[in-house]
Amino acid sequence: MPNRLITEDPHDESSTNENNSGDTTSPSVTYRSEEGPGATTDWKIIESRKQVPGRLHGERSAYEVANDKETRFGSPRNRNIAIVTVVALVALVAIYALFLRGGNKESTAINVNAEAAKDAEPGDEHGAGEAEEVKLSPEAIAAAGIEIEGVTQRPAVALIKVTGSVETNQxxxxxxxxxxxxxxxxxxxxxxxxxxxxxxxxxxxxPEVAEMHGKLREAETRLRLAERTLQRVQRAENRVAAIQAKAKLDEAEATLRRTRRLIDLGAGAGKDLIAAEAAYKTAKAEYDYQNNISVNREVQQAQAEVETARVDAGHLRQSLQTLGDPVATNTRDEHTTNIxxxxxxxxxxxxxxxxxxxxxxxxxxxxxxxxxANISTVWVIANVPESQVGKIRVGTPAEVRSAALGTGAMAGRVNYIDPRLNEETRTARVRIEMANPGERLKAGMFVEVGFAAGTGGSSDQELVVPSAAVQRIENRSVVFVPKDDEAGAFEVREVELSGEIEGYHRVISGLKLGDKVVTKGSFTLKTQKLKGEMGEHGH
CATH class of the missing domain: 2.40.50.100 (RNA polymerase II/Efflux pump adaptor protein, barrel-sandwich hybrid domain)
Structure with missing residues (x-):
């Protein structure tokens, strides 16, 4: 059956005559297509019954539009084209929906993450979504020796940052x-x-060493001769006077014994005994005198020669040792030795x-x-402006960083401040003595130096966390915070730090006073986390 245009029911009470209301009204128009018995499709074009007052001249009402549609759809050919167009559009939409069905999953996941990030609370320092964590069994915790410390406060310090260079420890x-x-x-x-x-x-x-070796040999030869002479003298050989004196002494001693025996028998006189005793004493004194003259004189002379030779040899040896230990190419044959x-x-x-x-x-x-040079310790010379040098004292903590090494801060202390300023740069040389394990710091290397100076305010405090608690993962600083609601679980907390002084990092964000962090064993947790990430990527 052909399409036909029907208008609103003329008996509808809601209709208002244009002449009665004084306003321009337009009825709702229905376009009905009847394709067969009982099959009816309606398209309604509804416009507000209330037209805006003062409609511009030439503006068309909905009724006029409906009349146009009747004109356009009234032709069977136009109606068929419209139906085919609608069906084609529906088919294209269905095909497009099926084609994009597989991509909707990924799009949905991305949208969900985007929405989650959008919905995260402003200022959330740990990011949106579920926090990272690492889990260890009780046995693994015991094996790692996990130790936990709290985030604390200390008087705030200002970091004076300057440049410097590494020098050998003079x-x-x-x-x-x-x-x-x-x-x-x-x-x-x-x-x-x-x-x-x-x-x-x-x-x-x-040649000087060769000459000294020659003198040493001469002194050693004299020493040996003097020692032999001393031995000969001490044996008392060829001491004629001493022997004669000894003979007289023996004779006087025999006479004295004989005289005493005669007196004991009553055959001798007392004067004979006195004379014999006097003769004995005289012989004894003569013997002692001759013995001392002959023996002591020679012994003393020999001893003096020995001592002189020994001293000369000792001095030469000491001189050679001062010059450097002599090196002999052949110690067995002194004639071929290169002295x-x-x-x-x-x-x-x-x-x-x-x-x-x-x-x-x-x-x-x-x-x-x-x-x-012993480079197990080195000096770092920092050039401090004169406006800042007054804030630094001997013993002030310092931290040294090297961009070339790419490592964390290395701790040291000021041990000398040059009292003179460089007249051109107006800076003072401040010396820091530092341990150099692994000899990483090289003489001539440029470094950045930070000195911890008090801020001057007694109430100024700053949060600090032990350096042992901080680990680097994917170019970010993290700590491991034990979870209260789950034993053996540790949250991986990203933190923002600012400098390291005396084994503590200054905390900018990510932690608050009283938070607990893992110190000893934090590297084990880092390793465990990296293993877990590698396992996920493997799947």
Whole structure:
């Protein structure tokens, strides 16, 4: 059946005559398509019955529009085109929906995350969604030795930041110089070698050393002769006077015994006894005198010669030791021994940072041939402006960072402040002595230095967290916070830090006073988290 246009029911009480209301009204119009018995499709074009007053001239009412539609849809050909167009559009929409169905899941997930991020509370420091966490069993916690400390406060300090450079510790740096002139026979070390105190750095041939060795041999020969003479004198050989005196003494002693025996028998006189005793005493004194003259004089002379030779030899040995221990190429045959050689030894343990000589070179006494530095400790020289140097004292904590190393702050303390200013830069040299484990800091390296100076306000406080609690994961600083509601679970909390002083990091955000963090064992938790992430990526 052909489409036909029907208007609103003329008996509808809601209709208002245009002439009665004084307003322009337009009825609702229904376009009905009847394709068969009982099949009716209605399209309604409804416009407000109340037209805006003062409608512009030429503006069309809904009724007029409906009449136009009747004109357009009245033709069977136009109606068929409209129906085909509608069906085609419906089909295209259905196909497009099926095509995008697979992508809707990903879009939905992205939208959900976007909505979650949008809905997160402003100022939420840990981000939207579920917080990261690491879980350990009680056995793993015990094995890791987990220790927990709280976030604390301390008086606020201001960080004076300046630039500086690394220098060798001059108190642990020495030059090796020979005390004699000569020629270098051999060099045993190179630049960068690590040596111990006393190690032979080079062998030097010196005429002066050869001459001293000759004098030493002469002194040793004199010593041996003097010792032999002393032994001979002490044996009392060829002491004629002493022997004669001894004979007289023996004779006087025999006469004295005989006289006493006669007196005991009553055959002798007392005067004979007195004479015999006097003769004995005289002989005894003569013997003692002769013995002392002959023996003591020779012994004393021999002893003096021995002592002189011994002292001369000792002085020469000491001089050779001062010049450097003599090095013999063949100690068994003194005729083939090169007595001109002397060893130049390392004065301290450390690293050879300079080698200024090669084998065959002629050298003068006192010329520095090697520089050895103990770089287990180094100096950092900071250039502090005169406006800031007054805030720094000997003992002030300092932290040193190196962009070249890319490591965290290294702690040290000020041990010297130069009282003089550089007139051109108006800066003072402030020296920090630092431990250098692994010899990471190299002489000449540029560094950034921060000095912890008090802010001056007694009430100023700042949050700090132990440095042992902070770990770096994916270029962010994190700590591990134990969860109160789940044993063995630790929240991975991202924190913003500002500097490290005396084993503590200054906290900018991410933690509050009283929060608990893992200190000892935090690296174990970091490792566990990274393992978990690797497992997720593997799936």
């Amino acid at each position: 108190q642990q740096t020495q030059q090796a110089s020979p005390l004699v002139s000569g020629r270098v026979e051999r060099v045993n070390v190179g630049q960068g070698d690590v040596v111990r105190a006393g190690a032979v750095l080079a062998i030097i041939s010196s 001109s050689l002397v060893a130049l030894r390392a004065p301290v343990s450390g690293t050879v940072v300079e080698r200024l000589v090669n084998a065959g070179a002629g050298i003068q006494a006192g010329t520095a041939l090697f520089t050895i």
